[in-house]
Amino acid sequence: MNDRFKALIDDPGQPQLVRDLLQAGREAAPGYDFEQGFANHLGHIDAGTPMPDWAQGLQGSAGVGGAGAGAAGAATGAAGVGLGAWVAGGLVTAGAVAAVVWSALSPAAPSQQPVVVPQMPSPAVVASPAVPVAEALVPEAPEASAPQPSVVESAGVRSRQVAPSEAAPVRAAREVAASEQSPAAPSAPVQAFEPSAAQANQASQGGALDLDRLMGARVDDSKVVSKPRRPSPAARVAEEPVEHRAPSEAVAEDRPVATAAKPAAAPLYDDARLEREMRMLKVAQSVLKSNPLRALRLARQGEQEFPGSMFTQERQQVLLLALIELGKLDEAKRLARPYLKRYPKGPFSDQLRRALVTGSVQR
Amino acid sequence: MTDHVTARIKPAGDPTSQLADGHLSSADLYRQFAPFVASFLLRMGIRRADLDDVIQEVFLVAHKLGGYTPGAAKPTTYLANIALRAATTHRRKGQVRSFVHVNEELVGTASGTTDPESDAITKSRLELLHRALDRLDDDKRAIFVLCEIQGETVVAVASGLGIPVDTAYSRLRAARKLFRQAVEELGEQRSASYPPAMQRART
Numbered sequence: 001m002n003d004r005f006k007a008l009i010d011d012p013g014q015p016q017l018v019r020d021l022l023q024a025g026r027e028a029a030p031g032y033d034f035e036q037g038f039a040n041h042l043g044h045i046d047a048g049t050p051m052p053d054w055a056q057g058l059q060g061s062a063g064v065g066g067a068g069a070g071a072a073g074a075a076t077g078a079a080g081v082g083l084g085a086w087v088a089g090g091l092v093t094a095g096a097v098a099a100v101v102w103s104a105l106s107p108a109a110p111s112q113q114p115v116v117v118p119q120m121p122s123p124a125v126v127a128s129p130a131v132p133v134a135e136a137l138v139p140e141a142p143e144a145s146a147p148q149p150s151v152v153e154s155a156g157v158r159s160r161q162v163a164p165s166e167a168a169p170v171r172a173a174r175e176v177a178a179s180e181q182s183p184a185a186p187s188a189p190v191q192a193f194e195p196s197a198a199q200a201n202q203a204s205q206g207g208a209l210d211l212d213r214l215m216g217a218r219v220d221d222s223k224v225v226s227k228p229r230r231p232s233p234a235a236r237v238a239e240e241p242v243e244h245r246a247p248s249e250a251v252a253e254d255r256p257v258a259t260a261a262k263p264a265a266a267p268l269y270d271d272a273r274l275e276r277e278m279r280m281l282k283v284a285q286s287v288l289k290s291n292p293l294r295a296l297r298l299a300r301q302g303e304q305e306f307p308g309s310m311f312t313q314e315r316q317q318v319l320l321l322a323l324i325e326l327g328k329l330d331e332a333k334r335l336a337r338p339y340l341k342r343y344p345k346g347p348f349s350d351q352l353r354r355a356l357v358t359g360s361v362q363r
Numbered sequence: 364m365t366d367h368v369t370a371r372i373k374p375a376g377d378p379t380s381q382l383a384d385g386h387l388s389s390a391d392l393y394r395q396f397a398p399f400v401a402s403f404l405l406r407m408g409i410r411r412a413d414l415d416d417v418i419q420e421v422f423l424v425a426h427k428l429g430g431y432t433p434g435a436a437k438p439t440t441y442l443a444n445i446a447l448r449a450a451t452t453h454r455r456k457g458q459v460r461s462f463v464h465v466n467e468e469l470v471g472t473a474s475g476t477t478d479p480e481s482d483a484i485t486k487s488r489l490e491l492l493h494r495a496l497d498r499l500d501d502d503k504r505a506i507f508v509l510c511e512i513q514g515e516t517v518v519a520v521a522s523g524l525g526i527p528v529d530t531a532y533s534r535l536r537a538a539r540k541l542f543r544q545a546v547e548e549l550g551e552q553r554s555a556s557y558p559p560a561m562q563r564a565r566t
Binding site: 007008009014015017018020021022023024025026027028030032034037038040041042044045049051054055058143171327 | 387390394397398401402405406411414415416418419420422424426427428445446448449451452465474485488489491492495508510511512513514539543544547550
């Protein structure tokens with residue numbers, strides 16, 4: 001240490017007890033599961049968890065590790081970057097507000113709406129009466145299949161945003177992830193699905209590898225704005241911010257509003273469809289512990305694609321367990337209430353109850 | 364202490380290592396500095412039960428802020444600044460002042476040894492350490508922990524916390540004084556209950 005001060009622990013003139021205590025503090029292990037913590041961190045990012053309230057004052061110093069990033073985030077040190085971030089944040093906020101207003105004034109609200117419209121629920125959804133939250137493990141309307149320039153446009157608000165086209169190689173390399181992210185046409189073979197650019201962009205943000213790539217490109221909160229997410233009716237009912245929701249949040253079983261927004265969700269159960277549903281569920285179950293975020297995504301997509309199917313109970317259990325694994329205990333408890341009410345003695349209910357109590361999933 | 368240069372080294376093939384300007388994403392920061400943040404939070408009085416929540420918030424905020432870009436602050440002190448705010452907020456919410464009362468299990472396992480006598484000594488020392496740290500306000504506690512326990516320099520800490528260097532020195536000086544007084548006072552109170560090995564260690 002090249003400071004004016006010599007560390008107490010290195011100063012033989014200090015009381016031995018003081019030095020012993022400091023040494024004990026240095027040597028003590030944190031006793032924390034860092035691997036699990038890392039998975040949780042990626043999960044928070046992918047889920048678009050918003051900035052905590054206490055950190056709002058740090059907004060102006062984004063990306064700067066210098067003095068200006070300190071407790072006095074508004075300090076002059078990071079004025080240049082801070083001002084830029086502030087202006088960009090203002091533009092994003094203004095754009096979001098404008099989109100909300102515009103969406104509210106446009107009942108049709110098709111997916112071709114500009115800027116952040118894909119995140120906006122349609123007025124019909126907003127006006128829909130509250131439904132039991134759990135029944136709303138909730139499907140959201142699938143994405144339009146055409147690439148959405150609006151995504152790029154909104155991405156332009158923050159110049160670091162990755163355009164959807166950049167995700168194309170990732171899409172090609174990750175068929176499974178793409179399949180997870182995109183509600184395929186019901187009759188489409190599992191392997192034959194080809195997501196849109198916007199969907200591929202969405203998919204590219206799902207896995208850890210792609211997430212890292214995006215973060216390496218310094219895409220952060222702007223990603224939340226430009227993501228072609230579409231909060232489900234349940235998301236609105238749950239009164240959660242849009243950023244909290246993964247691409248396909250929740251699923252309602254037999255929800256007229258949601259199903260009306262879907263493009264031809266055929267109720268027919270052919271073999272390919274059944275195989276796809278079973279496969280998705282199986283994968284979701286198998287990765288529940290190792291990759292709960294993926295399990296959550298698969299379960300949500302399954303609820304969206306196969307609402308009210310024979311595997312609904314099991315799939316919703318996976319969804320709830322995945323939430324628990326991701327540390328979203330409050331959300332899991334909230335969604336589990338109607339689930340357990342509906343399936344009080346279900347084959348999966350006891351495991352769910354145990355997980356809710358312990359906060360972790362036991363096999 | 365983690366060297367700043369080390370922070371720039373990333374494993375080959377890591378998709379986040381494409382940036383040559385030393386920028387660290389929140390994932391990079393987590394991989395390299397999560398233990399530092401965890402230790403800091405514990406020494407700041409965060410309960411073990413809350414540790415994961417607070418760590419997640421710290422790195423989420425780092426992510427939202429765009430990660431770390433080299434500047435006057437080191438990655439560690441950059442994170443410490445965020446962690447300090449997180450710790451202060453959580454402790455205020457939880458109305459918890461004393462780490463020791465609610466965190467015994469951590470103290471018991473912190474040493475990682477299998478020697479009961481050594482564990483007992485470590486436990487006693489950590490208890491006393493945290494009781495003494497509890498006597499400091501958050502600002503003094505943070506700079507004391509960073510400089511005296513986590514081995515950061517005063518200049519780096521000042522940069523990270525965004526305070527003048529002289530202020531940092533002043534706080535550290537005051538924190539040291541209070542800490543020594545607390546240790547002396549608490550040590551005398553507890554000396555009678557120290558195990559024999561601890562008594563030997565003190566002499």
